Amino acid sequence: MQQKPLAYRMRPTKIEEIVGQSELVGPGKIINRMVKAHLLSSMILYGPPGTGKTSIASAIAGSSQYAFRTLNAATDTKKELQIVAEEAKMSGTVVLLLDEIHRLDKTKQDFLLPLLESGQIILIGATTENPYINISPAIRSRTQIFTVHPLASADISTAIDRALHDRTNGLGSEPVKLDPAAKNLLTHRTNGDLRSALNALELAVKSTPKQADGTIHVTLTDVEACLQQQALTQDKDGDAHYNVISAFQKSIRGSDPNAALHYAARLIEAGDLTSLIRRLMVIAYEDVGLANPAAAARTVAAVQAAERVGLPEAQIPLANAIIELALSPKSNSAMAAMAAALKDVRTGKYGTIPPYLRDAHFKGAKELGHVGYQYPHDFPNGWVNQQYLPDQIKDAQYYQPKETGKMERAYAEQYHKLQAAQHQQPKEDSHD
Structure with a gap:
C-alpha cells in the first residue's frame, strides 16, 4: 500500500x-x-x-x-x-x-x-x-x-526539523543532510504553506540518490527542482487571489511602484494575465482618472499589446503602465461623481426632465410642451445659460474637482467658470 x-x-x-x-x-x-x-x-x-x-x-x-x-x-x-x-x-x-x-x-x-x-x-x-x-x-x-494565517519561516523551519528527526512518521529513519540554503528555500519560498514545504522536502529526499556512506545529501538545486511553482497560492477562485489583486490596486493608489510590481509579479508568475490587465484598466480610470487622462489611454494601449503578445513578453508593456500609473497624480473625482449621481437616482431623487430637454423628433411634440431647447452651438463659445437638471435637484453638484494633475486643474477651472456664469448671466430667449 x-x-x-x-x-x-x-x-x-x-x-x-x-x-x-x-x-x-x-x-x-x-x-x-x-x-x-x-x-x-x-x-x-x-x-x-x-x-x-x-x-x-x-x-x-x-x-x-x-x-x-x-x-x-x-x-x-x-x-x-x-x-x-x-x-x-x-x-x-x-x-x-x-x-x-x-x-x-x-x-x-x-x-x-x-x-x-x-x-x-x-x-x-x-x-x-x-x-x-x-x-x-x-x-x-x-x-x-x-x-489562520500563513506560517512564519521559523515555524516551517521547526516543522522541517521535526520531520527530519521523527523516525516513526517522518524521515528520521534515513540519514538526511539538508543544506542550509535548501532549507532556507523551503522555509521562504512556500509562502507560509507548511504542506507544500513538507511534501517538497519528502520528494527531494526520496528522489535524491544515497551517497557512498548511505547519506542522502539534499542540495539547493534538489529543492528548487521539487518546489517548482508550489509556492504560488494565487488560486483564481480563492481569497489569496483577491488579496493579491487588492494589494496590487492599493499599492498603485498609494503611489508605490515597487509594491505594485511585486504583486503584479505574483499574478504573472501564477499565469493570471486576465486578472492583472482587467485590474489595471480599472485602476487607470478609478484612481488616476482625470488627473492624468493620457495615462489611462496609454494603459489601454499597453493592455492591448499585452493581450496580443501574451506571456512572457506581456510583462513588458504592463510594467510600463504599472510604473506610470503608480507615479501619476491621483484623482477619483469622476468615480465619486458617478457614485453620487447613482445614489440620488437609487433613492428616488431624480425629478422630472425639463420639457425642453425631452425628445422632440416626433409629431405632436409641441403639443406635449417639448419646446424651448436652446442649441448651444448657436451661441458664442458654444454655451448658453440653460438649466439641464430637473427642478427638484437643480442645484446638485456631483462633480467635485481635484486639482492633483494639470489636466484636472484645467477641467476644474472651466467647471468653476461655467458654474459662476450659470448663476450670473441672465437666461437667453428660447429657441424652439
Whole structure:
C-alpha cells in the first residue's frame, strides 16, 4: 500500500504539537483554553491552504480524546454524514472536520444543524473562502470563526526539523543532510504553506540518490527542482487571489511602484494575465482618472499589446503602465461623481426632465410642451445659460474637482467658470 504523504503523517495529535498559529493555540489562547477546559464548541477555521486548519482539528480531537472524522462538504454525501451522526449517538460526541465547508448544500446543512445544537457533533469547518460571504448564516450563527494565517519561516523551519528527526512518521529513519540554503528555500519560498514545504522536502529526499556512506545529501538545486511553482497560492477562485489583486490596486493608489510590481509579479508568475490587465484598466480610470487622462489611454494601449503578445513578453508593456500609473497624480473625482449621481437616482431623487430637454423628433411634440431647447452651438463659445437638471435637484453638484494633475486643474477651472456664469448671466430667449 502506498505510504501517505509526509505532511499527512506529521499531523499533530495534541494541541502542544501544533506549529504556528500561537494566537489561537498558544498557552492561554482561545482554542487552547477550550481544549484544557473540555468546553469545545463548533468553529470555522478560515485561511490559505497548508496553514494548519486540519492540524488544529486533529490536535483538538487528540487532546480531547473524542472520535475524529473527516469529510468534504463538496464530495461526501449525506449518507456519510449520517454514518458520523450514528457514531456520535453511540459514543456521545464526535469531532467532525468538514473541509470546504463553504460548499455545504442545503440538504446536508439541514441534517447537520440539529446535531450541532445538541452537541453530538463538534463541527470544525475548514475553508479558504471568506466565511462571512460564502457560508450560510445558519451555520455561521452556530460556530465561532477563527482566522489562520500563513506560517512564519521559523515555524516551517521547526516543522522541517521535526520531520527530519521523527523516525516513526517522518524521515528520521534515513540519514538526511539538508543544506542550509535548501532549507532556507523551503522555509521562504512556500509562502507560509507548511504542506507544500513538507511534501517538497519528502520528494527531494526520496528522489535524491544515497551517497557512498548511505547519506542522502539534499542540495539547493534538489529543492528548487521539487518546489517548482508550489509556492504560488494565487488560486483564481480563492481569497489569496483577491488579496493579491487588492494589494496590487492599493499599492498603485498609494503611489508605490515597487509594491505594485511585486504583486503584479505574483499574478504573472501564477499565469493570471486576465486578472492583472482587467485590474489595471480599472485602476487607470478609478484612481488616476482625470488627473492624468493620457495615462489611462496609454494603459489601454499597453493592455492591448499585452493581450496580443501574451506571456512572457506581456510583462513588458504592463510594467510600463504599472510604473506610470503608480507615479501619476491621483484623482477619483469622476468615480465619486458617478457614485453620487447613482445614489440620488437609487433613492428616488431624480425629478422630472425639463420639457425642453425631452425628445422632440416626433409629431405632436409641441403639443406635449417639448419646446424651448436652446442649441448651444448657436451661441458664442458654444454655451448658453440653460438649466439641464430637473427642478427638484437643480442645484446638485456631483462633480467635485481635484486639482492633483494639470489636466484636472484645467477641467476644474472651466467647471468653476461655467458654474459662476450659470448663476450670473441672465437666461437667453428660447429657441424652439
